[in-house]
Amino acid sequence: MSSLLSKNEVIRHREFRFLGMGAVTSNQAELKGEGVIPSLWSNFYANNVLERIPNKINSSIIALYTKYESDETGPYTIALGTEIIEGQAVPSGLEEWVVPESKYVVFTTRIGPVQEVVVETWQEIWEWSKYNERAFQSDFELYDLRSVDPMNGQVDIYISVK
Structure with a gap:
């Protein structure tokens, strides 16, 4: 186990x-x-999705993993978007989710090329999952100001736990 894992603690997120x-996918696919x-991701950027979202809390991008059919081996929904204030009509082509309060x-990730460090950290998470109990409720990656430079970024990955 890496030293990074020993620094992680359980937090409660509202x-x-x-x-x-x-879209629906699976890790196998x-x-x-x-x-x-x-x-x-390509469609998200090509269609300026972040700019089309009304009532954004901030400009951070969230990659949400939810609607797990089982665990990391089954299908799940991944969605790209951001946190919003409720009460707005949902623009065409977008969907709204409520991410419940949970322990995470x-x-x-380390600082580096975002595509590389995120995949590397997910591999670490899958190894960690062998010894820790995930909830498979809603997990998410937070792309904030630290990840603006895609070649030198850092991302937080929130894993829901029981």
Whole structure:
């Protein structure tokens, strides 16, 4: 186990509303190159989704993993968007989710190329999951000001736990 894991502690994160665009996938499909995550990110940027979201809390991007059918081996929904204040009409092509209050362990990537460090940290999370009980409720990656430079960024990954 890496030293990073020993620094992680369980926190409680409040419920929040999320607006974004989503798709169903599985880790198996993603690892085989048959997944949707790369095209979802491309569409997110090409269609200026963040700019189309009304009532944003801030300019951070959230990658939400939710609606798990089982665990990391089954299908789940991934959605890209951001936290919102409730009460606005949902723009066409977007969907709203309520992320319930939950306990999380937060994994912080090292600083580096975002695509590389996020995948590396998920591999660490899957190893950590062998010895710790995930809730498979809603997990999310937080892309804030630390990840503005895609070649020199840092991301927090929130993993819901029981």
